[in-house]
Amino acid sequence: MxxxxxxxxxxxxxxxxxxxxxxxxxxxxxxxxxxxxxxxxxxxxxxxxxxxxxxxxxxxxxxxxxxxxxxxxxxxxxxxxxxxxxxxxxxxxxxxxxxxxxxxxxxxxxxxxxxxxxxxxxxxxxxxxxxxxxxxxxxxxxxxxxxxxxxxxxxxxxxxxxxxxxxxxxxxxxxxxxxxxxxxxxxxxxxxxxSLLGKLAKIFDSARVVNGIDGAIAALDVLLKTGNYQNVLNGEVSGSKKLLDWYGLSEKEFNRLLKDFSVKKKTIKKFVLYEVKSKYNMKSALATYLSKKMSSEVLVIYQKSGEYTDVSFRRGPVSIMDLNQLAINSIIGMPDSNGGGHIQAAACRFPTRYFKKFMGNLKSI
Ligand SMILES: [Mn+2]
Known part of the structure; x- marks a missing residue:
């Protein structure tokens, strides 16, 4: 190593x-x-x-x-x-x-x-x-x-x-x-x-979740301004109060979506599908969290934004499916789309008009 x-x-x-x-x-x-x-x-x-x-x-x-x-x-x-x-x-x-x-x-x-x-x-x-x-x-x-x-x-x-x-x-x-x-x-x-480290990870991620690219830039700015995470937790660094507010918002929304998932998820073969309906970009955080509650299933968590659909793939601890390959295969035959990632976590994006095709691709896997 x-x-x-x-x-x-x-x-x-x-x-x-x-x-x-x-x-x-x-x-x-x-x-x-x-x-x-x-x-x-x-x-x-x-x-x-x-x-x-x-x-x-x-x-x-x-x-x-x-x-x-x-x-x-x-x-x-x-x-x-x-x-x-x-x-x-x-x-x-x-x-x-x-x-x-x-x-x-x-x-x-x-x-x-x-x-x-x-x-x-x-x-x-x-x-x-x-x-x-x-x-x-x-x-x-x-x-x-x-x-x-x-x-x-x-x-x-x-x-x-x-x-x-x-x-x-x-x-x-x-x-x-x-x-x-x-x-x-x-x-x-x-x-x-x-752990406190986990909480910090969620605080910084909430910037992206709530505010997208501008949030990520703001979070990075906080990382450059202090040598000390305690200052972030106390809201003492400039920009960190905003981060803590976003964290509060995203935690609340996260819990709402967890309840919604348990009611609305759909199972097709090994796949557990769920559409996130939120003004925040929650699908990746949600997919990571939920994957730990699965066993051999593969989670397909998707969210529509504008004309595109974004999908996060995660697998339960027992699953051996290659999600990088799955993400690539799920968008076969769709212009203006892309997909890939890692074996255990991947993502794709495609124009929403191909949603039926996407479902067809999944079913044929
Ligand atoms: Mn990375």
Whole structure:
């Protein structure tokens, strides 16, 4: 494991070392793994090179969007570091590469990108699961004292369910901030619902849930402003009061949806389907929570927004279905759609007019 991590992050350390005083853009998505990765890299560059990178939010949570290229051009960034974003269109990447040196830190299925610094543990072991935040934490640790970012590393890694292979991080957190882990004997998913670290993860995620991309940007801003999670919990950092308000709203809505799920869920073969009807983007958090209550079923939690339907796939602990493959198969024959993710958690998006086709695809699996 350690060897694999070292081999993976080696080129990242070289990339960061050579930056020295260039202009840097950090490109990120919207979920906790992405914003925590961005915060860790930002803090590292500030600490060792005394530079303040610019932050660029990608329009999508899974891909580098066109707006990123425009922003990078505007900023005249010589270095671009993208975190937890799996996809980039070839033409876009070519253009980006022509103006900047590019590093991608990701942990989704590798895409074979060339002429960039591509940091992805799955280039070496295709089934290894190490969240982007964990990789950023290991990079930080090689170049500076990681004690000050442990809590951020914990939030991002826990939120992406990266507990199994990242035990050293959680042992460190337990050692330096016992109260974040509490009396939990085992380092596993129980932390999400039964620890202060889990509560922090939910607080930061609620920004995205309630306010989408703007919320994610606000949450990331809080991560950059304080070295101390206690200040966040007390609402003392600027922006953190707002976060706590969003957390309150999203907890209330979450509980309403749990009740609604128990009444309205539908079962088809191995699939348990549920449509989230909410003004907030709750499906991913809901799917993750509910998956622990399943056994061999696969949850299909979907939400319509505008002309598109977004779907989160999660599986019960006993299921062995490959959800990355399921997400890809579920959108076969649908233009303007995309899908993928990880074996144990995946997502897709398609124009709602194909909903019948989507159901047909699921039934044929
Ligand atoms: Mn991730």
């Amino acid at each position: 350690n060897v694999l991590v070292d081999v993976t992050i080696g080129p990242a350390i070289e990339f960061i070392r050579k930056i020295k005083n260039g202009k840097v853009a950090i490109v990120h998505g919207h979920d906790n793994d992405s914003i925590c990765s961005a915060a860790i890299i930002y803090r590292l560059l500030k600490k060792i090179h005394k530079i303040e990178p610019k932050l660029v939010a990608s329009e999508f949570n899974y891909a580098i969007s066109k707006n990123v290229l425009n922003e990078v051009k505007k900023l005249k960034a010589e270095y671009v570091i993208a975190v937890d974003l799996a996809e980039i269109n070839v033409d876009l990447l070519t253009e980006l590469r022509n103006i900047s040196q590019v590093m991608l830190i990701d942990h989704h299925t590798p895409r074979g990108y060339v002429k960039i610094t591509y940091v992805n543990p799955r280039n070496y072991d295709k089934s290894i699961y190490l969240p982007a935040t964990y990789l950023c934490y290991k990079i930080y640790e090689k170049l500076a004292d990681a004690k000050e970012i442990l809590w951020i590393a914990g939030i991002g890694t826990l939120s992406d369910m990266g507990l199994k292979n990242c035990k050293d991080l959680f042992e460190d957190i337990k050692y330096h901030h016992k109260e974040l882990i509490g009396n939990n004997e085992n380092i596993d998913e129980i932390l999400f619902d039964k």
